[in-house]
Amino acid sequence: MDFYGVALRSRLEGARVGGPKSLLGPLESYGVSRGPWLYALANRLVKVASGGLDAAIARPNAHDWDIAAAHLILEEAGARLTNFDGAIPAYNRATTRHAGLVAAPPARHRALLAALHAERETLAALEPYR
Numbered sequence: 001m002d003f004y005g006v007a008l009r010s011r012l013e014g015a016r017v018g019g020p021k022s023l024l025g026p027l028e029s030y031g032v033s034r035g036p037w038l039y040a041l042a043n044r045l046v047k048v049a050s051g052g053l054d055a056a057i058a059r060p061n062a063h064d065w066d067i068a069a070a071h072l073i074l075e076e077a078g079a080r081l082t083n084f085d086g087a088i089p090a091y092n093r094a095t096t097r098h099a100g101l102v103a104a105p106p107a108r109h110r111a112l113l114a115a116l117h118a119e120r121e122t123l124a125a126l127e128p129y130r
Contacts, residue, residue, distance in 0.1 A: 055104035
């Protein structure tokens with residue numbers, strides 16, 4: 001394993017991440033542990049801002065109204081919310097739906113994006129609501 005892979009695993013080791021089992025499963029090899037199940041996406045995101053979770057991930061198809069307030073709270077707390085490609089959600093578009101999302105403090109956010117990118121083939125095979 002190269003240095004980058006070792007560093008990535010050390011940043012994710014022990015991180016309590018909230019999200020669906022289908023997305024968390026591929027991340028367990030990076031040392032991620034499942035946080036408590038929180039059905040409401042906004043609640044999951046706000047738990048990251050308060051420190052109740054180290055990070056949160058979400059399947060595609062959240063709407064603007066599901067995430068906009070939590071996005072503001074995350075930013076005020078110094079955390080980031082992006083899609084799996086690192087793009088910040090854009091609101092008030094023709095479609096209100098968003099791609100899969102990642103919320104975390106900056107260093108852990110970068111590590112999660114890298115892990116998701118490394119697992120992209122596994123994740124691509126998943127259906128949004130499975």
